[in-house]
Amino acid sequence: MGSFWFYIQLGLEHVLDFNAYDHILFLSALAVPFTFKDWKNVLVLATVFTVTHCVSLAISAYGLMSVDVSLIEFLIPVTIFFTAVFNVLVVNKIQHNKHMLSYVVATGFFGLVHGFGFSNYFNMLMAGETEKLSPLLGFAAGIEISQVLIIIMVLLLAVFVQKVLKLKQASFVQIMSIIILCLTVPMLIDTFPQ
Numbered sequence: 001m002g003s004f005w006f007y008i009q010l011g012l013e014h015v016l017d018f019n020a021y022d023h024i025l026f027l028s029a030l031a032v033p034f035t036f037k038d039w040k041n042v043l044v045l046a047t048v049f050t051v052t053h054c055v056s057l058a059i060s061a062y063g064l065m066s067v068d069v070s071l072i073e074f075l076i077p078v079t080i081f082f083t084a085v086f087n088v089l090v091v092n093k094i095q096h097n098k099h100m101l102s103y104v105v106a107t108g109f110f111g112l113v114h115g116f117g118f119s120n121y122f123n124m125l126m127a128g129e130t131e132k133l134s135p136l137l138g139f140a141a142g143i144e145i146s147q148v149l150i151i152i153m154v155l156l157l158a159v160f161v162q163k164v165l166k167l168k169q170a171s172f173v174q175i176m177s178i179i180i181l182c183l184t185v186p187m188l189i190d191t192f193p194q
Contacts (some may be wrong), residue, residue: 010142011141025149027079027150028176030049030151031182048104055115056111058121061122077187081084081184083106086103
C-alpha cells in the first residue's frame with residue numbers, strides 16, 4: 001500500500017494537520033522555553049521524544065501492546081497541559097539545566113503517550129497489511145521531519161519576538177505557555193473519559 005515516500009508524506013501531514021493540532025501544541029510547549037543558543041537541550045528533548053514515541057508506535061503497530069484509544073486521546077492533551085504548566089512555573093530555571101532531568105523524564109513518558117496516539121492513525125492505515133516495517137519507518141520519518149520543522153518555527157518565533165518586538169525570553173515563555181494552556185483546556189474537556 002504505497003511507497004516509503006508515501007508514508008513519509010502521511011507522517012508529515014498527520015503532525016502538520018491544523019485540524020488535529022494537538023501534536024503541534026505539544027511540540028510548541030516543549031520548545032518554547034528554549035532559544036537557538038540552547039540547541040543541545042532542545043536536541044536532547046527532541047531525541048528523547050523521538051525515541052520513546054517510536055518505541056510505542058512500533059509496539060502498537062506489531063500488536064505487542066494496545067492502549068485504549070479514548071484514554072490516549074485524553075492523555076495527549078494532559079501531556080500538553082502539564083508541559084505548559086511546567087514552563088510557566090519554572091520558566092527561568094529550564095535554561096540553566098536545573099530542571100532538565102525532570103524535563104527529560106517527562107518528555108520520555110509523554111513521547112510514549114504520543115507514540116500510541118500516532119499508532120492509532122498508523123494502524124488504521126495498515127489494516128490488513130502484513131509488511132509493516134517499511135511503512136512504519138517512512139511514517140516515523142515523516143513525523144520526525146514535521147517535528148523538526150515545528151521546533152525550528154517556534155525557535156524562530158522566539159528570535160523574532162525577542163529581537164524585533166523586544167520581549168524578554170521569560171515573558172515570551174509565559175505568554176506562549178498560557179496561550180497553549182487556553183487552547184488545551186477545551187481538548188481536555190472534549191476527551192475526558194466518560
